[in-house]
Amino acid sequence: MLSRSAERIYWLARYLERTENSARLINVYMNLLMDLPKSVEMGWDQLLRINGCEDSFYRNYHNASERNVAKFLLNDRENLCSLFSSICQARENIRTTRELLPDEAWEQVNELYLFANNNLNTISNRSGRVFFLETILEGCQRFTGLLSGYMNHNYAYQFIRLGRNIERADMSSRILELAALLLSESRSQEMRQYESILWMNILKTLNALLMYRQQVKSRIKGDDVLTFLLTDESLPRSVTCCLNDIIDAIEKMPNFDRLPIRVRTLRAEIQDIAASDITQVKLRENLDIVQKELAKLHNAIADQWFLAQAGQSQQQ
Numbered sequence: 001m002l003s004r005s006a007e008r009i010y011w012l013a014r015y016l017e018r019t020e021n022s023a024r025l026i027n028v029y030m031n032l033l034m035d036l037p038k039s040v041e042m043g044w045d046q047l048l049r050i051n052g053c054e055d056s057f058y059r060n061y062h063n064a065s066e067r068n069v070a071k072f073l074l075n076d077r078e079n080l081c082s083l084f085s086s087i088c089q090a091r092e093n094i095r096t097t098r099e100l101l102p103d104e105a106w107e108q109v110n111e112l113y114l115f116a117n118n119n120l121n122t123i124s125n126r127s128g129r130v131f132f133l134e135t136i137l138e139g140c141q142r143f144t145g146l147l148s149g150y151m152n153h154n155y156a157y158q159f160i161r162l163g164r165n166i167e168r169a170d171m172s173s174r175i176l177e178l179a180a181l182l183l184s185e186s187r188s189q190e191m192r193q194y195e196s197i198l199w200m201n202i203l204k205t206l207n208a209l210l211m212y213r214q215q216v217k218s219r220i221k222g223d224d225v226l227t228f229l230l231t232d233e234s235l236p237r238s239v240t241c242c243l244n245d246i247i248d249a250i251e252k253m254p255n256f257d258r259l260p261i262r263v264r265t266l267r268a269e270i271q272d273i274a275a276s277d278i279t280q281v282k283l284r285e286n287l288d289i290v291q292k293e294l295a296k297l298h299n300a301i302a303d304q305w306f307l308a309q310a311g312q313s314q315q316q
Contacts, residue, residue, distance in 0.1 A: 005100060006159050007306040008093040013163030015090035016109070020140035021171040022083045025050070025205055026073060027133040030126065032201040044069040050174045053081055070129060075120040083136065087116050102150040105143065112139040161249040162301060166294055169242035173290045175205050176229060176283070199225045206237040226283075231271050239290065243267045246297075259300055266293045 029047060045064035048054045053072075056079060061068045075084045091113045098106050115135060122128030144164075151157050178198070199220050203209040206229060215232070216224050232238040247263050250256045273286055 001100070001155055003306050005097050006155070007302070008097045009100060009156050010159045010163040010301070010306075012090050012093040012097070012109075013160040014167040015086045015093065016140055016143060017164045017167040018081075018171070019083055019086040019090065019112075020137060021168070022051075022073060022086065023133045023136040023140070024207070025171075025175065026070065026083075027130065027137070028201055028205040030129070032198070046178065047073060050177055051081060052174070053079065067124065070123055074123050074129075074132075075116075084116055084120065087113050087136075100156045102146065104146055104150060108139065108143045108146060112136065112143070115139070155253055158249040158252050159305075161245060165242040165245045165249070166298055166301075168237060169239050169246075170291060170294050172206060172229060172237050172239050172242065173287045173294075175202060176226065177287055178202055195222065196220050202229075206235075208235055208237060211235055226273075230273060239270055240267055243270070253305070255304065257304060259297075259304060262297060262300060266290070266297070269293075 026047065029044075033044075043064060044066050045054070047069055048057050048064060051073065057064070057069070057072050060076075060078070061072060072079055073082055076082045077085065079085060087109075091109050094101065094106055094109045116132075119128075119132055119135075123132050147157065147160060196219070199222055200209060203212050203220070203225060208229065211234075212220070212225065212228055215234075216228060218224065228235065229238050231240045233241055233244060235241055243263050243266060247260050247267075250259050250263070270286075270290065
């Protein structure tokens with residue numbers, strides 16, 4: 001397989017995973033704010049912090065209202081991290097690698113693009129936004145299931161696994177930054193009162209609420225949620241499980257050099273986090289380290305298998 005094709009398939013997986021994560025995050029966050037009283041210090045600007053796009057947002061918008069943030073994160077064509085931009089990039093990557101994937105894969109991504117393009121005007125109101133996001137989520141999940149059931153688990157499939165799990169681990173770590181609010185010593189009494197609802201919605205954002213209840217078998221507690229989402233080896237969206245899948249995918253490809261050692265080192269650092277003793281500052285520091293190491297891992301993968309300067313040809 002050509003290096004350029006490998007790169008495009010890798011980024012196809014990253015962009016579709018980013019699309020699904022963005023849709024799920026906004027959908028759950030919207031429901032969360034409706035469950036909380038207005039006095040609880042949670043606003044739409046938190047979504048900008050999670051996605052690391054505050055600077056680019058405030059260059060074009062004056063305030064982080066629901067309408068402005070939803071537009072920026074969902075259909076702003078100038079925002080390269082918006083959901084619609086991710087779908088466009090995914091469509092372009094699969095269009096140029098159709099010979100490596102089942103025909104149904106192209107049809108699914110193209111239908112997803114056409115739906116998004118034809119319904120962008122519906123996100124201005126909440127009911128339209130909910131339908132839009134749920135349809136996007138279903139489309140992304142059908143694509144993942146389609147590849148799992150239809151596609152040979154060859155080198156091309158392993159690059160899809162790599163892209164999906166790097167993006168998933170990165171987004172899981174960003175979503176956990178919401179937990180920093182719940183660990184702040186200066187948080188209000190009202191925030192403390194609604195902590196269980198907030199932790200529950202963090203689990204819902206990662207589609208992990210039922211799995212948490214089955215495995216932990218106790219009421220929702222912050223320390224247990226953090227440990228579960230960071231270190232559980234059976235939850236698909238935990239950071240550790242994503243790293244395990246990355247190692248497995250790398251070791252099934254040729255010339256993987258020392259990449260698994262790098263991933264195992266990061267996994268060991270995550271598993272060493274003492275969730276019961278963690279503070280707001282320490283959590284943010286740990287999550288920053290995880291995100292930086294994932295970026296370095298992406299660069300190492302690009303250097304190992306993609307063309308020279310390949311990492312600069314796509315928007316991370």
